[in-house]
Structure formats: structure tokens, C-alpha cells
Amino acid sequence: MMSASMQRPSMGLLHLQEGEKNFQLTRYAPSEDIAFFVKHFWIVSWDLSEQKQYLQEVVPNPCVNLIVQQGRSGIFGAAKQKYSYLVEGKGCVFGAKFRPGGFYPFMQQPVSALADRPLDIRDIFDVDGPAMEELLLSQEGEAAMIELAERFIKPKLPVQDESVTLINQMVDWIMAQRDVTKVDQLCAAFHINKRTLQRLFDQYVGVTPKWVIQLYRLQNAAETLDRSPSHDWTQLSLELGYHDQSHFIKDFKAVIGVTPEQYASNSNRKS
Structure with a gap:
């Protein structure tokens, strides 16, 4: 049911x-x-x-x-x-x-x-x-x-495809490993050539593995700010695997559309 x-x-x-x-x-x-x-x-x-x-x-x-x-x-x-x-x-x-x-x-x-x-x-x-x-x-x-x-x-329903299972294992791993920020880390964890990985994601997912990694890091950041708008940006960027706060802010704005500080301010006004 x-x-x-x-x-x-x-x-x-x-x-x-x-x-x-x-x-x-x-x-x-x-x-x-x-x-x-x-x-x-x-x-x-x-x-x-x-x-x-x-x-x-x-x-x-x-x-x-x-x-x-x-x-x-x-x-x-x-x-x-x-x-x-x-x-x-x-x-x-x-x-x-x-x-x-x-x-x-x-x-x-x-x-x-x-x-x-x-x-x-x-x-x-x-x-x-x-x-x-x-x-x-x-x-x-x-x-x-x-x-x-x-x-x-x-x-x-088509025949089940083993590549779908592999891709979902990769995406689950990216979501679970919050310190993953590079495609090379994904390649190493799954013993797959970088070019092969790129082709696989283009064919099956429609976006690059780098984009998927970035997406989940920044979605985690947005959810964190929804729960607690008052946050230490340096600490949050480190928790998400960024070694540079400015890099974190740049990526956050590219995907979310505003800076983390602006997003947190909006969360405060809505709460």
C-alpha cells in the first residue's frame, strides 16, 4: 500500500x-x-x-x-x-x-x-x-x-539498467559525505575514470557530476540557514567542505541567487 x-x-x-x-x-x-x-x-x-x-x-x-x-x-x-x-x-x-x-x-x-x-x-x-x-x-x-x-x-517499464544503480549509489554517497567537493574524490571512491564519469552523467543524469556535488553542498547550507539563520559563515563553509569562505559565498549565490547572509536575513523575516 x-x-x-x-x-x-x-x-x-x-x-x-x-x-x-x-x-x-x-x-x-x-x-x-x-x-x-x-x-x-x-x-x-x-x-x-x-x-x-x-x-x-x-x-x-x-x-x-x-x-x-x-x-x-x-x-x-x-x-x-x-x-x-x-x-x-x-x-x-x-x-x-x-x-x-x-x-x-x-x-x-x-x-x-x-x-x-x-x-x-x-x-x-x-x-x-x-x-x-x-x-x-x-x-x-x-x-x-x-x-x-x-x-x-x-x-x-524498460529493462532495469545497472548504470542507474551505480549513479544512485554515487549520488547517495555525495549526499552522505559532506566533505566531498571535487569530482576526483568521486572517481577515486568508485574507481571510475573521470572522462567515463562525465559521459555517464551527461547520458543518464543530464548534468555534470561537479554540478551535483555543488548542488547538494549548497542545498545543505540553505536547509541549515532555514533552521538557524544566525550562523558563523566561516564555520558553515568548513562544515560543507569549503576551505575558502569567499568560494562558498560565490557558489551559494550562483545556485541560490543571493548570498548566505541575504538568505539568512530573508529566513529571519519569514519566521
Whole structure:
């Protein structure tokens, strides 16, 4: 039986505590046969009919998402920078978040191609975007939505690919080893040639391993600042594996869009 995830990490949603005052986010584990490829299903719903609109900021992740939203459905690759989503009126968005590398076996083309434009749902599954929107978003209850989505995915399940397992082991290792800052460290840990690793990530993930390492370090920093805006920047940069505070600030701003100090100030105002 599928169940909503009880974990509370932000998973890329900046200022999540403030955001959850304006929308409801639930995540569900997929069926066992789908779980090799799909990390989880997610559903965001909101009703701000009587309230002002809310701008939710999102840090990208190294995953492909199938997104079903009125008039804006598609299959989207990993973004390279922070992006924003305007929550207004009343609505619902349904998503299937594939594991890092987990969408390549469906696509059989370098996932990096999704950086330029999203893929039409019909290109992979036997339904187009508008039809999927009408069928899925009209379901009564979230369990029914997920059951319907799985009915479209299961007939298209490809053969399980060992490279997907390897990539997820690498990503899990990057997340667990907070002092990892260089691709060479990843190569050494998994005994893989750097050029081979680059090709693997381009083909399966769509972004470079260097970007994935940087992303998780800075997402950790943002989550830390959400919990405790008053922080020692030198200490935080060292905890994240940076030996130079200015390098940490530069990377943080490149991905998050503001300096750590500005981000912490925003967290203080929202709390």
C-alpha cells in the first residue's frame, strides 16, 4: 500500500516552513516494480482564493520530473539554477520524480537534451498532456491519482539498467559525505575514470557530476540557514567542505541567487 512520506527535509524547496502555510505537499512511494526508476510521486495542492499569491523558490535536483499541470504538462530535465513557482488561486500539480539516471532507460537518448526543452508526455507514454491532465487531475483523492499514473507507466517499464544503480549509489554517497567537493574524490571512491564519469552523467543524469556535488553542498547550507539563520559563515563553509569562505559565498549565490547572509536575513523575516 502506498503511503505519504513522513520525512521533512526540504528536498529543494527554500523556506519550506513558510511555503507550507500556502500549499500542501505530499510525497508517495511508488509500487515496487516502478521504484527502480521512480523515486516518488509528489502532489502539491493549494487554495489561495481568498489570499494573496505566493512565490515559492526551488533549488534544482539531478532528477527528471514528469509533471501534470493544467496547460503546462511535460517531462522536464534538471534545471541548472534556482527557479520560482507562483502559487495563486486554486490548483493542483502532480509529479513523478524519477531517480537520478532513472529516466534514461525510457528515453534512450542523452538526458542532457532535456536542458533545452521539455519532452512531450506522448513521446514516452501512450497519452498526450491535455488528456493526462483531464484524466488525472479529475480523480477523487490522491491515491486514485497515483494509481492512474502507475497504469500509464507500468506498460512502458524498460529493462532495469545497472548504470542507474551505480549513479544512485554515487549520488547517495555525495549526499552522505559532506566533505566531498571535487569530482576526483568521486572517481577515486568508485574507481571510475573521470572522462567515463562525465559521459555517464551527461547520458543518464543530464548534468555534470561537479554540478551535483555543488548542488547538494549548497542545498545543505540553505536547509541549515532555514533552521538557524544566525550562523558563523566561516564555520558553515568548513562544515560543507569549503576551505575558502569567499568560494562558498560565490557558489551559494550562483545556485541560490543571493548570498548566505541575504538568505539568512530573508529566513529571519519569514519566521
